[in-house]
Amino acid sequence: MATVLTRKERERTERENRILQLAREMLQEVGYLGLSMDRIAAEMEYSKGTIYQHFRNKEEIILALANEALETRLAMFERAATWPGDSRTRMAAIGAAAEAFVERYPMHFAVEQIVRSSSIWEKTSEERRQFMDACEGRCLQIVGGIVRDGLSQGDLELPPGRSAEDLVFGLWSLNFGAYTIISSSGSLKENGITDPVEALRLSQNRMLDGHNWRPLSSDVDYPGVMDQVKREMLKDE
Template identity: 60%
Template sequence: MQTLTRKQREIQDREQLILDTAREMLTHRGYLGLNMDAIAEALEYSKGTIYNHFSCKEEIILAMAVETMSKRSEMFDRASNRPGDSRQRLTGIGVAAELFVRLYPEHFQVEQIIRSASFWEKTSEARRNALRGCETRCMGIVAGIVRDALSRGDVELAEGVCPEDLVFGLWSQTFGAYAIIATSDSLSHVGIEDPFRSVRYNINRMLDGYGWRPLSTEFDDLGQFDAICEEIFPEERKLIAG
C-alpha cells in the first residue's frame, strides 16, 4: 500500500466533497436544484473535473444512495448484536430503521429517484453491486433474527411461509410508511397525528399476529422506543434531539 501524494489525497477528498455538496443541494433545493453546473460552481471547479469523478449525474445519486444505505446496514448490524430476546432484538432493528430516516431525511428522495425506471442505464456495475450488497446485508440481518427466533421457539411459521415473507412484511410496512411520511406535507388531514408511532404500533400488531413471543400484551410496546434508542444509539439520538 503506497502512501498517496498530496495531489492524490486532494482528489480523494474532493470526491467526498462532491457528494456532500450534492446531498446538501438535494435537501435544500430539491431535485431540480441538483445539477452538474451548480455543483461545479459551488465547489469552484469546472464541470469537466466533476465528470472526472462521476461519469454521469446518476452515478452521483447512486453514490449518495450507497453512502446512506451502508450507514443503515451498520446501524442494523449494531442493533442486531444487542443482547435480549428475539423480539427485543427485532425492536432494536425497528429503532434503527426509524432513527435512520430521521437522521437522513433526504434518503427517501434519493431512494425514489433510484427506483424510477430508466435510472440505471448509464450507471456502473460496481456501484450497482455495492447498493445491492447493502440491501442483501440488511435483509440478511433481519432474516437472521427470524431464524434465530424460530430455533428458540419464540415463533413458528405456517407451512409454505418462509422467514423472508415475514421480513418482506416488515420491509414493505416501514418502507411504505416512511415514503408516505417523507413525501406528504402532513398526514393530519387524513386523521393520523403521529405516523411514526402508528408504524411502530402496526408492526407490533403484525408480529403479534405471527404469534411472536413475548406478545406485546406482555410488554410495553410503545414505551420502549426511547430506552432502546438511548441504549444502542446514544450518539445518533443526540443528533435528532434538536
C-alpha cells in the same frame, strides 16, 4: 513515492466527499430536478470536466449518495441486531434503528426514495448497482437471522412454504411505505392520522403479534424498548 500517491489519493477522495456533500445539500434545497452539474462545479470552484472525472454522470452521484445511505443503515442494523435480549426484543431494536436512521439522516432516506422511483438505473455503473444490492442483501440477512433465531427457539412459527425473508419483506415494506407516505402526503393529519410514526409502530407490533412472535406486544413495553435503543443509537455525535 508511495506517500505521494497516497497524498494524491487522499486529495482525490476528499474532493469526492466534498462533491457528495455538496450534492446532498443541493438535493435538499432544490430536489432531484434542480441538481445541476454546472452548479456543483461552480460551487466547488472546479471546472465541470473535473467533476466528470469523478462521476461519469449525474446519476452516478445520486447512486453514490444512495450507496452511502444503505451503508449507513447497514451499520446501524448490525449494531441493533446485537442488542441483548430475546429474538422479539432484538426485532424491536431493528425497528428502532430504522426509525433512528430516518430521523438522523433524513437526506439519506430521501435519496433512497429517489433511487427507487426514478429510472436512473440504466445510466449507472454496474459496480454501484451491485454495491446497492449487496447492502440490501446484508440488511435482509441480518434481520432474517433474528427471525431464524426466533424460529429455532420456538418464539414464533411460519406457515409452510414461507421463509424468514418473507416476514422481513413485510416489515421492510411497511417501514419504507410508511416513511414514503409520510414525506409525500400532505393530508394525513386532516384524515385522522395524527402521529404516523406511532401508527407505524402499532402496525409493526401487531404484525409481529400476528406471527405469534412471543412475548407479544401486549406483554412487553416494546415502544419503551425502542425509545431506549434509539437514544443509545443517536447518542454518539
